[in-house]
Amino acid sequence: LTDRLDDVFRKIRGHARLTEENVQTALREVRLALLEADVNFKVVKDFVDRVRERAMGQDVLKSLTPGQQVVKIVHDEMVELLGGEARELDLKASPAVIMVVGLQGSGKTTTCAKLALKLRRELKRKPYLVPADVYRPAAIDQLHKLASQLDIEAFPSTTDQNPVDICTAALEEAKRTGHDVVLLDTAGRLHVDEALMEELSAIKAKTGPGEILFVADAMTGQDAVTVASSFNDRLGVTGVVLTKMDGDARGGAALSVRQVTGKSIKFVGTGEKVSDLEVFHPDRVASRILGMGDILTLIEKAQADVDADEAAAMEKKLRKAQFTLEDFRTQMRRVKKLGSIEGLLKLIPGMSQIRKQLGEVQMPEKEMARVEAIINSMTKAERATPKLINVSRKERIAKGSGTTVLEVSQLLKNFTQMQKMMQRMMGGKGMPSMPKMPP
Numbered sequence: 001l002t003d004r005l006d007d008v009f010r011k012i013r014g015h016a017r018l019t020e021e022n023v024q025t026a027l028r029e030v031r032l033a034l035l036e037a038d039v040n041f042k043v044v045k046d047f048v049d050r051v052r053e054r055a056m057g058q059d060v061l062k063s064l065t066p067g068q069q070v071v072k073i074v075h076d077e078m079v080e081l082l083g084g085e086a087r088e089l090d091l092k093a094s095p096a097v098i099m100v101v102g103l104q105g106s107g108k109t110t111t112c113a114k115l116a117l118k119l120r121r122e123l124k125r126k127p128y129l130v131p132a133d134v135y136r137p138a139a140i141d142q143l144h145k146l147a148s149q150l151d152i153e154a155f156p157s158t159t160d161q162n163p164v165d166i167c168t169a170a171l172e173e174a175k176r177t178g179h180d181v182v183l184l185d186t187a188g189r190l191h192v193d194e195a196l197m198e199e200l201s202a203i204k205a206k207t208g209p210g211e212i213l214f215v216a217d218a219m220t221g222q223d224a225v226t227v228a229s230s231f232n233d234r235l236g237v238t239g240v241v242l243t244k245m246d247g248d249a250r251g252g253a254a255l256s257v258r259q260v261t262g263k264s265i266k267f268v269g270t271g272e273k274v275s276d277l278e279v280f281h282p283d284r285v286a287s288r289i290l291g292m293g294d295i296l297t298l299i300e301k302a303q304a305d306v307d308a309d310e311a312a313a314m315e316k317k318l319r320k321a322q323f324t325l326e327d328f329r330t331q332m333r334r335v336k337k338l339g340s341i342e343g344l345l346k347l348i349p350g351m352s353q354i355r356k357q358l359g360e361v362q363m364p365e366k367e368m369a370r371v372e373a374i375i376n377s378m379t380k381a382e383r384a385t386p387k388l389i390n391v392s393r394k395e396r397i398a399k400g401s402g403t404t405v406l407e408v409s410q411l412l413k414n415f416t417q418m419q420k421m422m423q424r425m426m427g428g429k430g431m432p433s434m435p436k437m438p439p
């Protein structure tokens with residue numbers, strides 16, 4: 001989808017006016033691109049109609065070219081389509097019950113463990129894991145293993161118990177032991193079936209969950225949408241977790257699920273590890289789907305300073321991992337004009353992901369000045385090829401910038417690491433902090 005849309009936008013970028021004709025052409029392409037990405041037909045049609053309506057009625061903003069303007073409208077509408085703001089979990093009850101449902105293999109058990117970890121880490125909650133899939137012998141064991149690995153308590157379910165009884169008893173046990181969130185890992189089937197729905201309805205009636213999260217495998221595309229609808233009709237789902245977004249899912253399911261069910265996507269699974277769960281941010285996903293990281297926002301913000309071509313060139317460099325220290329410095333200088341560095345780091349595609357992986361590295365203004373001084377003291381060749389920088393060169397740079405060899409080394413190390421990660425992120429189809437996307 002990304003490549004496809006890139007082409008579309010490149011074509012219209014050159015135009016000087018938003019005419020009916022070039023909007024039509026662009027929208028035709030957008031429509032095809034969305035359909036190819038497995039977005040539901042009806043969803044695409046409504047979407048394109050809305051964009052057309054907005055595009056035609058609007059004056060071209062002074063700061064944007066017509067091409068950018070169409071991109072912006074498409075982006076804004078896509079954010080809307082994906083659900084606007086990120087939604088929080090309803091955890092008001094005590095204990096709050098979260099029921100996790102979905103087809104077999106969609107990622108329910110893994111998601112329960114991931115959620116429990118997230119709730120403990122970020123909200124300081126005391127979660128309780130409840131295996132309620134008694135049909136597959138290994139299923140209970142799987143959750144028990146994850147629980148002990150995370151040092152989170154789990155209900156000692158066994159396969160001879162009835163799932164409804166398990167959940168009821170587990171809720172009592174959670175109250176008794178002072179747990180404030182209970183995660184019910186329910187059974188799945190290969191297909192939606194009546195017996196399963198009966199069972200899930202009974203569990204819902206007995207436990208009164210504040211959240212019923214439907215887990216959908218993003219790789220299954222349109223099927224995920226159909227299945228989501230059946231679960232929603234029977235159970236009244238409160239939100240969706242889209243798993244396996246780290247694979248080469250085409251992203252279309254994300255766009256359709258919300259539109260068809262009217263339920264927001266709350267989280268996305270981005271890997272097999274227990275920490276691979278991210279809050280779903282519609283704006284970032286929209287950017288990812290449009291293949292721009294948050295570069296669009298960058299364009300908007302920096303309009304006065306940067307012309308679109310320069311930004312496009314920068315983006316290309318990022319994609320090809322030809323991002324050099326020189327570019328890094330240019331970006332830094334621009335940030336100074338823009339204000340917050342945190343803000344800018346968020347805008348560079350994949351960057352916030354990198355920041356997370358580096359462990360919340362902060363870069364205060366003072367540090368930024370030092371980094372700039374170090375880069376200033378390098379030769380052009382050194383900036384382009386940091387490998388050239390041996391010990392004696394490091395000494396020279398340290399002296400020139402009023403820093404130490406250690407600080408120079410540190411910067412080089414961080415930069416190399418960042419480059420590698422960028423390469424991974426741009427090359428990989430992972431979501432830059434969901435667009436494998438930002439925080």
Ligand code: GDP
Binds near residue numbers: 107276
């Ligand atoms: P369940 O049958 O719905 O409980 O599904 P499981 O939680 O057992 O997951 C099925 C498989 O999908 C397992 O191999 C998981 O490791 C894998 N899985 C779950 N979520 C993700 C994800 O976000 N990314 C990737 N790559 N794999 C996932």
Ligand code: MG
Binds near residue numbers: 108109110133139
């Ligand atoms: Mg399971």
